[in-house]
Amino acid sequence: MHTPAELKYTEEHEWVKLEGKEALVGITDYAQGELGDIVFVELPAEGKAVKQGEVFGTIEAVKTVSDLYAPVSGKVIATNKSLTDHPEDINKSPYKDGWMIRITVDNPGEMEKLLNADGYKTHVGAEH
Amino acid sequence: MSGATGNEKKTALYDKHVALGARMVPFAGYMMPLSYSGQISEHKAVRNKVGIFDLSHMGEFIISGPGAIEAVDHLLTNRLVGAKPFQAVYSPMCLDNGGIVDDLIAYNLPDGVYLVVNASNIDKDARWIQEHLPAGVNFGNISDHTSLIAIQGPATLEFLAPLMDQPIAHLRTYTSVRAQVAGVDALVSRTGYTGEDGYELYVANAHAPELWDRLMELGQNIGLTPIGLAARDTLRFEMGYCLYGNDIDETTTPLESGLTWTVKLEKGDFVGRNALIEQNHRGVPRRLVGLRPDGERSIPRHGNPLRIGDRQVGHVTSGTFAPSLGMGLGMGYVESDLSRPRTQVTIDVRGKDVLAAVTVLPFYAYGSRPGRRKA
Numbered sequence: 001m002h003t004p005a006e007l008k009y010t011e012e013h014e015w016v017k018l019e020g021k022e023a024l025v026g027i028t029d030y031a032q033g034e035l036g037d038i039v040f041v042e043l044p045a046e047g048k049a050v051k052q053g054e055v056f057g058t059i060e061a062v063k064t065v066s067d068l069y070a071p072v073s074g075k076v077i078a079t080n081k082s083l084t085d086h087p088e089d090i091n092k093s094p095y096k097d098g099w100m101i102r103i104t105v106d107n108p109g110e111m112e113k114l115l116n117a118d119g120y121k122t123h124v125g126a127e128h
Numbered sequence: 129m130s131g132a133t134g135n136e137k138k139t140a141l142y143d144k145h146v147a148l149g150a151r152m153v154p155f156a157g158y159m160m161p162l163s164y165s166g167q168i169s170e171h172k173a174v175r176n177k178v179g180i181f182d183l184s185h186m187g188e189f190i191i192s193g194p195g196a197i198e199a200v201d202h203l204l205t206n207r208l209v210g211a212k213p214f215q216a217v218y219s220p221m222c223l224d225n226g227g228i229v230d231d232l233i234a235y236n237l238p239d240g241v242y243l244v245v246n247a248s249n250i251d252k253d254a255r256w257i258q259e260h261l262p263a264g265v266n267f268g269n270i271s272d273h274t275s276l277i278a279i280q281g282p283a284t285l286e287f288l289a290p291l292m293d294q295p296i297a298h299l300r301t302y303t304s305v306r307a308q309v310a311g312v313d314a315l316v317s318r319t320g321y322t323g324e325d326g327y328e329l330y331v332a333n334a335h336a337p338e339l340w341d342r343l344m345e346l347g348q349n350i351g352l353t354p355i356g357l358a359a360r361d362t363l364r365f366e367m368g369y370c371l372y373g374n375d376i377d378e379t380t381t382p383l384e385s386g387l388t389w390t391v392k393l394e395k396g397d398f399v400g401r402n403a404l405i406e407q408n409h410r411g412v413p414r415r416l417v418g419l420r421p422d423g424e425r426s427i428p429r430h431g432n433p434l435r436i437g438d439r440q441v442g443h444v445t446s447g448t449f450a451p452s453l454g455m456g457l458g459m460g461y462v463e464s465d466l467s468r469p470r471t472q473v474t475i476d477v478r479g480k481d482v483l484a485a486v487t488v489l490p491f492y493a494y495g496s497r498p499g500r501r502k503a
Contacts, residue, residue: 033151036358037168039449040425058478060427060456062167062449063358065478091166 001124002029004095008071008111009120015095016071018111025071026099027059027090030124035061038087043079043100050076050103052110057100059090072110074103132159139184140275140336144344148354155357156247158185163356171362171451173353174322175495178281180343181355183328184336187250187271189257192240199265200234200241202398203257205382206390211236216302216317219390220382221253222400226407227378228385229256231370233319235304240266242315244276244330246372260399275336277343280326280355280363282496287350288327291343292316296327301498310342321360323367323495366450368418368459368489374430375416375445375459383407384461385416386489414442415467418487419458419475426475426482427456433476434460441466444475452492462486 007015013031017024032038040060050056050070057068079101083089090098105111115123132154139158146152150161161182163170173179191200201208206219215236221229230249235242245253250271258267279288285297293308296316304317312335320326331339344352361371368386370376376385383391383404393405419428428447433440447458462473471486 036163037166039168040427042425060425060449062362062451065427065429 001033001121002095003117003121005117007095008114008116009123010069010071010114011123012067012069013124014069014071016111016114018105018108021105022077023072023074023103023105024099025101025103026094027068028120028124029094031066032091032094032098035059035064035066037062038090041083041087041090041100043083044076046076046079048076050074050101052113068100070103071114072103072105072107074106076101076103078102137185137272139182140333141182141184141277141340144337144340145182145354150354150356153357156185158247160185161354161356163358164354167356167358167362168451170353170355170359173351174281174324174355174359174363175452176282177351177353178279178283178287178347179353179355179359180340180347181278181280181360182275182340183278184275184333185247186276187243187245187247187253187269188274188276188330189243189245189254190237190240190268190270191243191257191261191265192268193265195262196241196265197236199261200243200257201395203260204232204234205387205392205398205400205404207392207395208234208236208241209395212303213238214304214306216304216319218302220376220387221256222382222398222404223378224400224403226381226383226400226403228372228376228380228382229253229378231372231376231387233317235315235317237304237315248373273333275331275333277329277331277336277340278320278326279329279343279352280320280322281324283350284324284326287347287352291346310339310346312339312342314339318498320497321367321369322363323369323490323492323497324363325496325498362448362451365446365448365457365459366452366490366492367495368491370416371446380416380461381407381412383412384414412464414461415464416445416459416461416489417467418489418491419444419447419460419473419484420487420491421456421458421475422483422485424455426477426480428458428460428475428477428482428484432458432460432478434462435474435476436466436472437474441473450491452494457491458484459489 204219442462
């Protein structure tokens with residue numbers, strides 16, 4: 001399981017990468033492994049406001065379906081459209097090609113509530 | 129997330145799966161490989177080429193002694209009496225009320241009737257069968273000593289035939305032979321759960337690891353791929369084969385679940401016959417059907433309610449993305465009046481209404497399996 005140290009994580013297995021006043025969001029390597037082969041992703045429209053801890057989309061794997069939770073509050077400014085034709089990118093490259101949405105970060109203080117890499121590793125370790 | 133209790137059994141091939149990097153999960157009391165390289169690629173390997181499965185979690189019983197065939201026949205809806213030596217019969221085994229205790233394969237072997245049952249039902253079936261056997265008929269549970277390796281896919285014969293000590297190409301589906309595979313004694317059966325041509329190899333646990341190693345080595349050139357339970361499920365699903373615990377259980381009868389062809393009401397008395405005669409006479413209240421959503425990006429899931437307008441008319445029992453068809457599909461029960469193909473129903477997929485059409489099974493009709501259906 002790969003868990004980059006520079007990212008922050010939710011207990012629901014999203015990662016977030018802060019880039020200035022914006023953030024990239026995806027799901028973790030652990031999550032993609034648990035889900036298995038991913039076949040569809042439903043992402044919000046650009047411009048939509050998302051709120052920390054609330055559902056912003058869904059991810060369908062062959063076997064199961066899972067909600068996606070916003071790690072921080074903000075407005076969606078871009079979605080990864082290549083996932084429509086290549087949802088397998090989430091399995092192959094969860095932290096890079098498999099990114100899902102880019103959002104504005106309305107309240108940087110919300111980042112404090114997220115887990116760091118070690119905290120996330122402990123969290124998924126405890127989940128086993 | 130994995131839900132293992134630590135008390136799960138390991139098959140004789142457990143170490144092989146771990147060495148191959150399989151994702152191991154608890155299933156029916158065993159730690160089993162869910163997938164190796166990825167479930168979609170494994171699924172396609174079986175549809176296009178050939179795959180190898182460890183199915184050693186399945187249960188095996190031997191019923192022997194005078195009258196064993198008749199005694200087992202009395203527990204099955206299908207006809208075992210009259211089966212030729214080494215012939216296999218697929219059958220539900222029913223409660224008195226017609227509900228399905230389990231679905232199984234029965235082989236007429238020289239040393240007795242060999243039953244292959246679902247792993248999750250081994251203990252229940254053993255009790256049920258022993259309760260119903262007459263004195264003088266013996267029951268043996270050899271599940272813990274028996275391994276099952278399946279080879280499935282259109283290239284199965286091309287791969288397997290050169291490794292056998294005798295010809296197997298002439299075997300019809302649902303027949304078997306005792307033979308050596310790569311030097312290992314096995315019961316070799318032309319059966320499977322994938323819709324493709326294939327053979328299932330029953331061997332003693334002691335020989336399973338060496339057989340697995342030889343098959344994996346000899347299969348390299350042809351592209352033999354290890355297949356986990358996840359792909360096994362999508363392969364059987366595309367064929368509309370019932371999965372016990374999802375599509376059939378003690379609350380469903382074979383007449384409701386598309387298994388009418390396995391119910392031989394005219395064969396004489398068997399457990400559940402009266403209830404099935406009565407249901408057949410009164411009319412089957414619901415039927416298992418295929419469900420094809422209008423939108424390609426909706427995937428029905430187990431438990432989703434089926435509605436017409438505001439009225440619930442059934443539920444989804446199996447639903448998944450079908451890799452060979454590239455879309456989500458479902459199987460489920462609907463009231464019999466609504467079971468005709470092209471009937472429109474609404475699937476409640478996590479609160480979202482998805483229009484779907486009732487469709488005939490199997491979903492996937494292009495498999496390499498000889499013959500038309502499961503028996």
